[in-house]
Amino acid sequence: MEWIQQLINGISLGSIYALIALGYTMVYGIIKLINFAHGDVFMIGAFVGFYAIAGWGLGFFPALLLAMAVCAVFGVLIERIAYKRLRNATRIAALITAIGVSLLIEYGFIYVRGAQAAAYPDVLANKKYDLFGIQVSSQSLLILVVSIVLMIILHFVVHRTKIGKAMRAVSHDMEAAQLMGINVNTTISATFAIGSALAGAAGVFFGVYYTKIEPLMGVIPGVKAFVAAVLGGIGIIPGAMVGGLVLGVVETIVSALGFSQWRDAAAFIILILILLFRPSGIFGKNAREKV
Amino acid sequence: MKKISKLLMTSVLFAGVLAGCASGNETTGGSEGDTIKVGANLELSGAVASYGEGIKEGIDLAIEEINAAGGVDGKELEVVPVDNKSEGSEATNAAIKLVNQDKVTAIIGSATSGNTKAQTQIADEGKTILITPSGTADDLTLGTDGNVIDYVFRTSFIDSFQGKVAANFATELGIKNAAIYADNASDYAKGLAKSFKETFEAAGGKVVAEESYIADDTDFRSTLTNLKSAEPEFIFIPGYYEEVGLIVKQARELGIDVPLMGADGWDSPTLVELAGAENLNNTYITNHYSSGDPDETIQKFVEAFSKKYDGAKPDAFNALGYDSVYLLVDAMDRAGTTTDKEKIKDALAETKDLSLITGKITIDELHNPTKSATVLEYKDGEQVFKSKVNP
Numbered sequence: 001m002e003w004i005q006q007l008i009n010g011i012s013l014g015s016i017y018a019l020i021a022l023g024y025t026m027v028y029g030i031i032k033l034i035n036f037a038h039g040d041v042f043m044i045g046a047f048v049g050f051y052a053i054a055g056w057g058l059g060f061f062p063a064l065l066l067a068m069a070v071c072a073v074f075g076v077l078i079e080r081i082a083y084k085r086l087r088n089a090t091r092i093a094a095l096i097t098a099i100g101v102s103l104l105i106e107y108g109f110i111y112v113r114g115a116q117a118a119a120y121p122d123v124l125a126n127k128k129y130d131l132f133g134i135q136v137s138s139q140s141l142l143i144l145v146v147s148i149v150l151m152i153i154l155h156f157v158v159h160r161t162k163i164g165k166a167m168r169a170v171s172h173d174m175e176a177a178q179l180m181g182i183n184v185n186t187t188i189s190a191t192f193a194i195g196s197a198l199a200g201a202a203g204v205f206f207g208v209y210y211t212k213i214e215p216l217m218g219v220i221p222g223v224k225a226f227v228a229a230v231l232g233g234i235g236i237i238p239g240a241m242v243g244g245l246v247l248g249v250v251e252t253i254v255s256a257l258g259f260s261q262w263r264d265a266a267a268f269i270i271l272i273l274i275l276l277f278r279p280s281g282i283f284g285k286n287a288r289e290k291v
Numbered sequence: 292m293k294k295i296s297k298l299l300m301t302s303v304l305f306a307g308v309l310a311g312c313a314s315g316n317e318t319t320g321g322s323e324g325d326t327i328k329v330g331a332n333l334e335l336s337g338a339v340a341s342y343g344e345g346i347k348e349g350i351d352l353a354i355e356e357i358n359a360a361g362g363v364d365g366k367e368l369e370v371v372p373v374d375n376k377s378e379g380s381e382a383t384n385a386a387i388k389l390v391n392q393d394k395v396t397a398i399i400g401s402a403t404s405g406n407t408k409a410q411t412q413i414a415d416e417g418k419t420i421l422i423t424p425s426g427t428a429d430d431l432t433l434g435t436d437g438n439v440i441d442y443v444f445r446t447s448f449i450d451s452f453q454g455k456v457a458a459n460f461a462t463e464l465g466i467k468n469a470a471i472y473a474d475n476a477s478d479y480a481k482g483l484a485k486s487f488k489e490t491f492e493a494a495g496g497k498v499v500a501e502e503s504y505i506a507d508d509t510d511f512r513s514t515l516t517n518l519k520s521a522e523p524e525f526i527f528i529p530g531y532y533e534e535v536g537l538i539v540k541q542a543r544e545l546g547i548d549v550p551l552m553g554a555d556g557w558d559s560p561t562l563v564e565l566a567g568a569e570n571l572n573n574t575y576i577t578n579h580y581s582s583g584d585p586d587e588t589i590q591k592f593v594e595a596f597s598k599k600y601d602g603a604k605p606d607a608f609n610a611l612g613y614d615s616v617y618l619l620v621d622a623m624d625r626a627g628t629t630t631d632k633e634k635i636k637d638a639l640a641e642t643k644d645l646s647l648i649t650g651k652i653t654i655d656e657l658h659n660p661t662k663s664a665t666v667l668e669y670k671d672g673e674q675v676f677k678s679k680v681n682p
Binding site for chain 1: 564
């Protein structure tokens with residue numbers, strides 16, 4: 001019984017990782033950039049949700065939508081201001097810019113707001129369901145359900161819409177896509193918008209589920225989500241979902257076995273092992289290097 | 292390669308500039324006037340900002356009162372606050388600045404044991420008095436050689452005393468099986484856990500599970516699920532409010548309904564916000580004082596504090612910050628000087644039966660005050676006075 005409860009704990013944590021990992025993986029898939037500022041978009045999402053609920057008295061779903069919308073715009077702005085002009089620069093230049101943007105958002109936000117933590121208001125009545133001795137909270141169920149719905153919508157957008165088709169084409173071969181008349185700039189913006197909106201949603205979930213939010217809250221979940229993306233195969237959308245869930249469950253199992261101090265280490269050991277033995281990830285194919 | 296290293300350099304420089312921005316709000320040294328400068332090396336931002344802010348409010352109130360009554364020896368007190376961002380390395384930097392640049396007579400701070408430890412040596416070398424209002428780790432006033440550090444004092448009681456009070460309280464509740472869930476990185480939590488365990492086991496109780504967590508963590512559910520299966524009747528959680536708030540909330544969500552107990556690290560309004568008032572029912576803390584204590588001096592202090600801070604009720608950190616100033620001023624009065632730090636230090640060490648808000652203080656040979664502790668219970672988010680325990 002205890003194990004089922006641990007599994008539920010792990011899946012709730014994993015679905016938050018998965019939502020953040022999706023943004024990493026989509027951006028990497030399309031412009032081969034590891035967007036280290038993604039964890040901070042997650043933080044911004046959490047705070048937008050917080051101000052919407054605590055300040056304006058919005059409910060959970062309006063706050064969630066608002067946070068997603070603000071993050072989408074924010075993600076596009078980051079891309080337009082910082083990354084666009086580096087599209088033809090070396091990859092290390094873009095990577096360092098991403099780190100710089102991340103620090104700028106974190107400390108810029110601290111400068112404006114201060115570094116103290118805030119407590120998320122109780123926006124969802126948290127009911128406990130007792131199923132044969134397992135305590136399931138309505139919050140973790142809701143987080144799970146909404147995450148799955150968002151992932152289904154994402155799948156639909158990527159595979160059934162025109163912009164999704166354009167995204168897949170650009171990620172496959174940017175120049176050829178451009179020659180076919182696809183507007184690469186719009187497509188890349190759309191990718192950032194969708195990825196950032198998902199991170200914003202993850203931020204609101206994190207706030208509701210874990211209560212405490214602060215300006216540096218994006219750092220560790222951001223890095224963990226990066227591990228999840230690599231674990232599933234970076235650039236592959238289902239990989240990010242599975243990678244996130246696996247990572248959440250593994251971390252919970254490590255704690256459950258009594259090694260709670262090793263939990264963070266476990267995530268990075270996974271990263272090292274994956275990079276050593278299967279760099280393309282669980283879902284990765286050994287893709288031919290384009291010449 | 293050259294290009295890459297150049298890029299790395301730029302990014303490091305860039306990061307440095309950013310870090311500089313964040314710390315741009317510190318106060319720089321005041322002018323050399325005819326005032327007595329007292330440094331305040333406090334956690335004004337970061338993880339335990341509410342402690343530092345609380346102490347600062349207490350200090351400000353005490354200084355305002357003393358200056359209004361004519362100051363010390365005709366001179367006014369002036370506080371020089373520095374924010375250590377709740378980090379040990381920043382606390383060291385702040386102490387260096389206060390000792391060398393501002394040349395303060397004494398430093399009050401920091402709120403936590405770890406941040407205080409980061410500056411004891413600097414204060415001692417600079418022959419500047421350091422009084423920590425709330426650093427409770429047993430060995431804080433001792434140097435690496437085990438001897439008392441001449442210039443370091445404290446206003447609060449020590450961890451082993453708090454752990455003992457908590458263990459005795461659990462025994463009085465009739466608890467036989469207890470669990471401990473402690474912060475693994477702080478000297479404070481480890482000291483409390485140790486003395487709790489010793490006292491509780493000596494009284495015939497059994498510690499059925501012992502787990503620890505990492506500071507800044509947010510997910511405690513899996514470890515709590517483990518603790519729950521050990522079926523303790525009582526869980527002792529020494530730690531600071533940011534994590535404890537989440538632990539209490541998550542524990543209640545997992546159906547852990549037994550009494551939870553902590554120490555002065557829980558004392559913050561943020562704890563109630565994080566945990567939720569309802570989840571905090573059936574939890575207890577040991578603390579330095581209670582604003583609900585009927586004692587007359589305490590009630591007078593509560594009144595003066597509410598007047599200055601828009602009706603707010605002073606918590607233990609407010610009271611300790613306030614007391615630290617009076618402890619220092621008492622020593623200055625007895626030493627008959629406001630500048631000779633050595634004489635003031637000697638007078639501090641001889642403090643005897645000084646009545647302050649948080650109890651009657653006598654400084655012992657290890658520079659620790661002997662004083663009483665209070666047990667409080669949370670009822671619907673309010674701290675309710677339970678009992679007072681003498682050493």
